[in-house]
Amino acid sequence: MNQKITIRDVARHAGVSVATVSYVINGVNRVSEDTKERVLEAIKELEYRPDFTAISLSKKQSKMLGVMFELEESGSISSIFYENPYNSEFIRGLEFVTRNNGYDVLISGVGKPDDYKNWITKRNLDGLIALGPFPQNVFKEMETLSIPIVLIDKYGEYAKKYHNIRIDDERGGYLATKHLVDQGHTRICFVSPKLTIHNPVDNKRFLGYKKALNESNMSVDENLIFEIKATSLEDGYEIGKKIMEYSGEITAIFVTADILALGIIKSLNEHGKKVPKDYSIIGFDNISISSYMTPALTTISQDIFNKGVVAGQTLIDAVEEQISHPKTVNLPVKLVVRESTKKI
Amino acid sequence: MNQKITIRDVARHAGVSVATVSYVINGVNRVSEDTKERVLEAIKELEYRPDFTAISLSKKQSKMLGVMFELEESGSISSIFYENPYNSEFIRGLEFVTRNNGYDVLISGVGKPDDYKNWITKRNLDGLIALGPFPQNVFKEMETLSIPIVLIDKYGEYAKKYHNIRIDDERGGYLATKHLVDQGHTRICFVSPKLTIHNPVDNKRFLGYKKALNESNMSVDENLIFEIKATSLEDGYEIGKKIMEYSGEITAIFVTADILALGIIKSLNEHGKKVPKDYSIIGFDNISISSYMTPALTTISQDIFNKGVVAGQTLIDAVEEQISHPKTVNLPVKLVVRESTKKI
DNA sequence: TTGTAGGCGTTATCAG
DNA sequence: CTGATAACGCCTACAA
Numbered sequence: 018m019n020q021k022i023t024i025r026d027v028a029r030h031a032g033v034s035v036a037t038v039s040y041v042i043n044g045v046n047r048v049s050e051d052t053k054e055r056v057l058e059a060i061k062e063l064e065y066r067p068d069f070t071a072i073s074l075s076k077k078q079s080k081m082l083g084v085m086f087e088l089e090e091s092g093s094i095s096s097i098f099y100e101n102p103y104n105s106e107f108i109r110g111l112e113f114v115t116r117n118n119g120y121d122v123l124i125s126g127v128g129k130p131d132d133y134k135n136w137i138t139k140r141n142l143d144g145l146i147a148l149g150p151f152p153q154n155v156f157k158e159m160e161t162l163s164i165p166i167v168l169i170d171k172y173g174e175y176a177k178k179y180h181n182i183r184i185d186d187e188r189g190g191y192l193a194t195k196h197l198v199d200q201g202h203t204r205i206c207f208v209s210p211k212l213t214i215h216n217p218v219d220n221k222r223f224l225g226y227k228k229a230l231n232e233s234n235m236s237v238d239e240n241l242i243f244e245i246k247a248t249s250l251e252d253g254y255e256i257g258k259k260i261m262e263y264s265g266e267i268t269a270i271f272v273t274a275d276i277l278a279l280g281i282i283k284s285l286n287e288h289g290k291k292v293p294k295d296y297s298i299i300g301f302d303n304i305s306i307s308s309y310m311t312p313a314l315t316t317i318s319q320d321i322f323n324k325g326v327v328a329g330q331t332l333i334d335a336v337e338e339q340i341s342h343p344k345t346v347n348l349p350v351k352l353v354v355r356e357s358t359k360k361i
Numbered sequence: 362m363n364q365k366i367t368i369r370d371v372a373r374h375a376g377v378s379v380a381t382v383s384y385v386i387n388g389v390n391r392v393s394e395d396t397k398e399r400v401l402e403a404i405k406e407l408e409y410r411p412d413f414t415a416i417s418l419s420k421k422q423s424k425m426l427g428v429m430f431e432l433e434e435s436g437s438i439s440s441i442f443y444e445n446p447y448n449s450e451f452i453r454g455l456e457f458v459t460r461n462n463g464y465d466v467l468i469s470g471v472g473k474p475d476d477y478k479n480w481i482t483k484r485n486l487d488g489l490i491a492l493g494p495f496p497q498n499v500f501k502e503m504e505t506l507s508i509p510i511v512l513i514d515k516y517g518e519y520a521k522k523y524h525n526i527r528i529d530d531e532r533g534g535y536l537a538t539k540h541l542v543d544q545g546h547t548r549i550c551f552v553s554p555k556l557t558i559h560n561p562v563d564n565k566r567f568l569g570y571k572k573a574l575n576e577s578n579m580s581v582d583e584n585l586i587f588e589i590k591a592t593s594l595e596d597g598y599e600i601g602k603k604i605m606e607y608s609g610e611i612t613a614i615f616v617t618a619d620i621l622a623l624g625i626i627k628s629l630n631e632h633g634k635k636v637p638k639d640y641s642i643i644g645f646d647n648i649s650i651s652s653y654m655t656p657a658l659t660t661i662s663q664d665i666f667n668k669g670v671v672a673g674q675t676l677i678d679a680v681e682e683q684i685s686h687p688k689t690v691n692l693p694v695k696l697v698v699r700e701s702t703k704k705i
Numbered sequence: 706t707t708g709t710a711g712g713c714g715t716t717a718t719c720a721g
Numbered sequence: 722c723t724g725a726t727a728a729c730g731c732c733t734a735c736a737a
Contacts (some may be wrong), residue, residue: 073713
């Protein structure tokens with residue numbers, strides 16, 4: 018294309034110095050209305066667009082935020098990104114705020130901890146968002162970073178050092194289980210990824226599960242805890258089989274992700290079981306397809322788009338030093354009753 | 362953090378000039394093995410990571426690729442991005458190649474055509490991918506751009522000027538309809554976004570639909586063409602109602618997106634109709650949930666991840682001038698028979 | 706109120 | 722083979 022239009026061109030066109038142009042662009046308030054006008058006009062006429070790369074170099078801030086995902090063995094972003102609309106909805110919210118604040122979002126899968134440190138430094142990212150699961154050492158490595166970091170759905174010791182956006186997981190677990198209990202269920206499965214110390218989210222939900230049971234003088238039956246490896250349709254399907262194989266009584270299932278519920282229901286159906294006739298099932302997240310399934314899924318709803326917005330805003334605030342200390346936001350959840358649960 | 366480590370530090374540490382360091386980094390083959398070694402060592406010791414921002418400025422290439430999405434009225438990326446896993450899967454494939462080639466991906470929604478031109482210039486994007494629907498004028502505007510552009514699923518006059526990644530839409534339409542015809546269906550609905558001249562993808566699919574019918578001496582019945590506004594669950598649901606209201610006979614439905622099929626099935630179910638007992642239905646895309654629905658969805662499958670990979674590779678090739686003329690890749694589709702269709 | 710000039714980290718053009 | 726040094730486009734003291 019034709020020569021790139023630089024600040025110099027604008028300056029020449031307006032008959033002022035580059036500094037002056039820079040001043041009006043950056044709103045430095047020491048240029049007369051008169052020249053300001055001239056400069057603005059020149060900018061418009063030449064269709065001048067400031068070069069962010071140059072600005073980055075000069076100001077040492079890129080106006081770029083990074084979102085990192087876990088990589089799976091194949092080297093591509095975990096397919097959970099794809100299967101679970103949760104992630105894209107989050108990104109959508111994030112993109113919304115960032116764009117409106119002049120930031121751009123970079124998305125990258127990361128393997129070794131060194132990968133993303135490299136990524137951050139080489140791209141001069143202003144801030145980072147960690148979405149999805151990560152091995153512990155990633156967080157340890159993070160401490161050596163000097164940019165603001167927002168963690169999504171993380172608890173753990175390390176989380177204290179960063180900004181956190183989460184939902185009220187325990188309450189979610191409680192609401193779900195309570196709903197089932199209120200419908201008369203007593204044999205309620207809890208399905209989630211393994212409840213290790215590294216999985217606080219599901220531990221919280223489990224706590225809610227337990228609390229609801231206890232309130233009704235029930236206790237947790239270890240046999241009813243089923244664990245999946247990953248939050249995927251396939252894993253839901255597989256755990257569904259396991260549930261079918263269980264010899265004891267089960268009348269309801271609380272599962273910590275809607276897409277898992279989908280897989281489970283598939284399994285049940287294949288075994289000739291119907292939801293909610295034979296099993297009541299409640300999910301978590303309220304992704305959009307949940308209301309379009311048959312039966313429509315009862316679930317714990319969280320506003321994922323908004324979560325992305327809040328995460329983005331928090332990160333931007335941190336980058337621009339509006340906030341200094343680690344900030345934690347707990348977003349609400351609510352019960353959405355649809356067709357997959359019924360009175361026993 | 363501590364001072365950023367620059368090429369100068371490396372030079373000093375290795376006892377050479379910055380130029381020399383730059384040479385070894387860029388593989389300019391005119392530096393002795395000896396000094397090369399020293400430089401490499403210094404780089405490792407100091408954990409030096411070249412600054413892409415500076416490189417961008419100097420080399421005039423950012424190693425960043427942009428993916429643009431249509432914005433909806435609310436100002437956020439069309440929720441179709443969220444609802445349809447198609448998009449995230451594409452992104453996943455794209456991210457995979459780009460990352461392995463040292464590129465990063467920027468994602469942005471664009472409103473006015475000027476928005477994305479601005480975006481491209483200010484970020485010095487090396488290449489652009491247009492995903493999803495866009496108004497015509499966007500493509501006209503594109504002509505003034507000087508970076509390679511890859512269009513996804515576009516035909517139209519304008520498409521000739523850019524690189525194109527598509528699938529064999531006509532064959533997809535044909536395969537789907539043929540499958541239905543083979544099962545004895547004669548009253549087959551065609552559900553898609555409006556078949557205007559600006560919607561070549563669905564026109565192609567419609568062509569395939571028509572061809573399959575014609576082959577069996579049937580002709581298109583205009584009454585069986587249903588059009589939706591957007592490819593969303595909600596629109597599928599709504600069109601399902603319309604189909605229910607139709608007074609004539611319908612035994613099968615071919616719909617141009619799996620998520621639409623989901624919505625339609627929901628509608629049918631609410632009207633007491635069963636799939637495939639009362640209606641056979643076939644979708645398009647083969648997103649992951651399709652095989653986990655009940656009934657599992659028969660559909661036309663395309664390898665979306667691979668589509669992202671091919672798109673990314675094509676764009677990178679174009680950026681690096683491996684290809685000069687507009688290149689078009691047509692990816693294959695295939696029929697995946699599951700449970701949502703049956704012999705009449 | 707405006708302009709000059711040095712610097713941001715890198716590459717690239719010349720000399721040596 | 723190696724090293725100064727001027728770009729790249731912008732910002733920002735410091736001067737004027």
